[in-house]
Amino acid sequence: MSKSSVLSTPLWRRALQRFTASESDLVAEEAQQDAVRHGGTPCGAIPSRTRACVCGTLRSVTLRPRGGVPALEAELFDGSGSVSLVWLGRRRIAGVEPGRRLRARGLIADDDGHRVIFNPGYDLLCPEGA
Numbered sequence: 001m002s003k004s005s006v007l008s009t010p011l012w013r014r015a016l017q018r019f020t021a022s023e024s025d026l027v028a029e030e031a032q033q034d035a036v037r038h039g040g041t042p043c044g045a046i047p048s049r050t051r052a053c054v055c056g057t058l059r060s061v062t063l064r065p066r067g068g069v070p071a072l073e074a075e076l077f078d079g080s081g082s083v084s085l086v087w088l089g090r091r092r093i094a095g096v097e098p099g100r101r102l103r104a105r106g107l108i109a110d111d112d113g114h115r116v117i118f119n120p121g122y123d124l125l126c127p128e129g130a
Helices: 003-008 011-020 023-037
Strands: 051-063 071-077 082-088 101-111 114-118 121-124
Touching: 051 082, 082 101
Parallel strands: 082 114
Antiparallel strands: 051 071, 051 101, 071 082, 101 114, 101 121
């Protein structure tokens, strides 16, 4: 939901939508707000072949060799969608683990219909309440 549509929606309607929303919808909405607060662009709104900054929580981190080269792959979710982050030539990166929040920057590419950033620049974010 864009900021302009939020402002044009009456307060009572927004409260009713939040009251009737599922728990997963509320978690996704909070994740989107958190991503924007940390300077990220919603994953669902980024076109391929553009530079972007995304912010979210790592859902999974796996080692998947690509062309015989080790590659650490992580799925970053921000409530609006997800982006795969792939570090080529890496088997492990300290702090990059499932459940960790981070901000990543790079060129969004399309890999078999999935959004991916190869060798992203990244910042580990502090957990909420820490």
